[in-house]
Amino acid sequence: MPGPLLDTLKGAKPDIAPVWLMRQAGRYLPEYRELRADKGGFLELVYDSEAAAEITVQPIRRFGFDGAILFSDILIVPHAMGQGLEFLAGEGPKLSPTLLEAELSDFAATYERFDPIYETVRLTRQQIGDQVTMLGFAGSPWTVATYMIAGEGSKDQGPARLLAYRDPARMQAIVDAIIEVSVTYLRGQIDAGAEAVQLFDSWAGSLAPDEFERWVVAPNAAITAQIKQSHPDTPVIGFPKGAGAKLPGYARETGVDAIGMDETLDPAWVHSKLPETIPVQGNLDPLLVEAGGPALPERVRTIIDAFEDRPHVFNLGHGIGQFTSIEHVEQLLAAVRGA
Ligand code: CP3
DSSP: OOOHHHHHHTTOOOSSOOBOOTTOSSTTSHHHHHHHHHHOSHHHHHTOHHHHHHHHHHHHHHHOOSEEEOSOOTTHHHHHTTOEEEEETTTEEEEESOTTTSOGGGSOOOGGGGHHHHHHHHHHHHHSOTTSEEEEEEEOHHHHHHHHHHSSOOGGGHHHHHHHHHOHHHHHHHHHHHHHHHHHHHHHHHHHTOSEEEEEETTGGGSOHHHHIIIIIHHHHHHHHHHHHHOTTSOEEEEETTOGGGHHHHHHHHOOSEEEOOTTSOHHHHHHHSOTTSOEEEEEOHHHHHHOSTHHHHHHHHHHHHTTTSOEEEEESSOOOTTOOHHHHHHHHHHHHHO
């Protein structure tokens, strides 16, 4: 019995939409903040399989979500490729040297860094019930490349977009390297017990149409095809944040099994543009959950109603914010489950 989330990703339409939230394992939870204060930094937690499994399970215990997303980060892939990675408190990630200062061939890869992550998946799978779906993930190549090139989060992903225009062959080599490592990493997660995987393309929205085809559609299609070859029964969820009008093309051309939708998309528009057999996931604005109030259950209802005729996984349009109150998450769940 696989559970309602996995069933939905495979095309079922349960009466109540299964629900999980992007970034559900993290800073809005007091029990996470406590463990983080005990253990020191974020990366220490990620590479400590027991702590990471505990954090992965925390939101399931508290809220009974239908999916448990592996506690890790998309930047573990560059770290394993040999790039230096630090998370400085209050500043976000720093990767060094950047790919403006160094070549990929300067890096010494340490793929053993993936081993504790696979162990987190195994430990989590043992702790959650069989009705809860274990979700693995990786960043999509374009989004990961934007961090590897700039060395940090960047406004409009300018450094990566410039590199792609100035030296497309070098950009292609970077993206191809990320594809290869990500496929290995995702296969490892699935072999360890992940039942579905999500590809986070958080910065897909900054690309012009031809660039979107080359750096978003093609790499996500390549990863999906390779996962399908080795693990044909494991659903792949694509989340091209900010794709807007390019979403139907992304859905058609990448071959992903399910589509994650950001909060800017009108559910009625998505429903009319995607084939009815494709499961969708999303797309409540995380800031509405932070704000709360009567608009929260109303918006939940609108989203659920828009997708009543297709497989739909309830989620946010992006990660839950660290200042979101527990009460508002409870209201969201009551609205989804009572709806
Ligand atoms: O709960 C979950 O979703 C599982 C774990 C998860 C994290 N990051 C944990 C995390 C997942 C799936 C991610 C994905 C991720 N990481 C993305 C793609 C999705 C998105 O949000 O756009 C990106 C772009 C990153 C890179 C990253 N990691 C940044 C920019 C930052 C700093 C800013 C921030 O949002 O916190 C992180 C740190 C990070 N990743 C934290 C957590 C819980 C906070 C670490 C802490 O200070 O405790």
